[in-house]
Amino acid sequence: MRTSPRLSLNNGVLIDQLGFGLYKVPAAEAEGLVATALAAGYRHFDTAAMYGNETGVARGISSQLDAGSGSGGSGELFPPLSREDVFVTTKVWNDHHGFDATLRAFDDSMVNLGLDYVDMYLIHWPCPRRGLFTETYRALETLYREGRVRAIGVSNFQPAHLDRLLAGAEVVPAVNQIELHPWLQQEELRSKHADLGIRTEAWSPLGRGQVLADPVIQACAAEHGRTPAQVILRWHMQLGNIAIPKASSEARIRENLDVFNFELSARDMAAINALDRGQRTGSHPDNVN
Ligand SMILES: NC(=O)C1=CN([C@@H]2O[C@H](COP(=O)(O)OP(=O)(O)OC[C@H]3O[C@@H](n4cnc5c(N)ncnc54)[C@H](OP(=O)(O)O)[C@@H]3O)[C@@H](O)[C@H]2O)C=CC1
Numbered sequence: 364m365r366t367s368p369r370l371s372l373n374n375g376v377l378i379d380q381l382g383f384g385l386y387k388v389p390a391a392e393a394e395g396l397v398a399t400a401l402a403a404g405y406r407h408f409d410t411a412a413m414y415g416n417e418t419g420v421a422r423g424i425s426s427q428l429d430a431g432s433g434s435g436g437s438g439e440l441f442p443p444l445s446r447e448d449v450f451v452t453t454k455v456w457n458d459h460h461g462f463d464a465t466l467r468a469f470d471d472s473m474v475n476l477g478l479d480y481v482d483m484y485l486i487h488w489p490c491p492r493r494g495l496f497t498e499t500y501r502a503l504e505t506l507y508r509e510g511r512v513r514a515i516g517v518s519n520f521q522p523a524h525l526d527r528l529l530a531g532a533e534v535v536p537a538v539n540q541i542e543l544h545p546w547l548q549q550e551e552l553r554s555k556h557a558d559l560g561i562r563t564e565a566w567s568p569l570g571r572g573q574v575l576a577d578p579v580i581q582a583c584a585a586e587h588g589r590t591p592a593q594v595i596l597r598w599h600m601q602l603g604n605i606a607i608p609k610a611s612s613e614a615r616i617r618e619n620l621d622v623f624n625f626e627l628s629a630r631d632m633a634a635i636n637a638l639d640r641g642q643r644t645g646s647h648p649d650n651v652n
Pocket residue numbers: 383384385386387409410487518519540541565566567568569570571572573575590592593607608609610611612615618619645
């Protein structure tokens with residue numbers, strides 16, 4: 364059964380607020396991890412052409428389609444999982460910017476994923492020096508109008524990139540997927556997204572694991588009898604972010620989804636909000652081309 368609540372995107376499409384990220388997961392391992400995550404209750408998967416694992420993600424999903432979607436081995440019977448229950452995001456990589464190249468990249472991703480449609484297609488990075496993201500986005504709008512993708516959006520867009528995109532766009536991006544965790548809280552972007560009706564999606568929501576050691580997070584976890592990962596993911600949920608943590612073991616996969624039965628107080632939220640130090644674990648979007 365689905366565990367995460369769903370949020371409505373700006374076109375009414377629903378997305379699970381907590382999904383599963385697949386960066387640096389080899390295709391052969393993706394199959395097993397996706398199957399494990401589905402059995403645990405995840406229904407939202409974040410991949411990309413650049414991750415090289417779309418075929419493994421597809422195999423993991425199809426291994427569970429029409430199978431009982433058990434949520435914990437209790438022997439209960441659940442309805443079979445169908446394609447419509449699963450939300451799959453993939454992304455066009457930087458070397459396929461441009462209208463025709465993006466349409467070709469999308470076709471390749473569809474073949475890899477073996478799907479009739481993709482739930483969400485994103486521009487992975489704006490690549491400002493290539494100067495092609497508006498043209499790339501026109502290809503996404505075409506795919507959206509053709510019904511091949513249910514929602515389109517961007518990733519790693521800075522405020523100026525969004526302004527430039529929106530000046531010529533017909534479809535407001537459904538999400539901007541950005542690096543976001545307690546050490547990099549992206550307040551300016553979050554408030555711009557809220558004004559524009561764009562959902563904020565947090566990549567590296569655990570700061571690639573680095574933020575787990577933060578003493579404030581550790582103290583909060585001890586106080587609630589939770590793990591540091593659960594505290595950080597709960598913080599994301601209470602802020603209204605979509606978050607896509609990656610994990611490599613069944614125990615962590617389940618732990619990260621088990622965040623919907625406790626609440627951080629206003630004091631906890633304020634203490635975590637005070638941890639922002641503008642610290643990236645990945646590249647600055649202006650430097651990726
Ligand atoms: N659009 C973009 O440009 C980007 C998108 N992404 C997306 O975001 C996803 C998540 O980001 P990612 O960079 O993977 O980083 P995360 O913040 O999700 O952290 C993942 C790291 O935390 C560890 N971890 C996960 N859960 C736990 C836990 N419960 N306890 C202890 N350690 C834990 C993992 O270890 P282990 O794996 O060993 O379990 C891994 O080392 C990616 O997989 C990808 O889908 C990421 C980067 C850029």
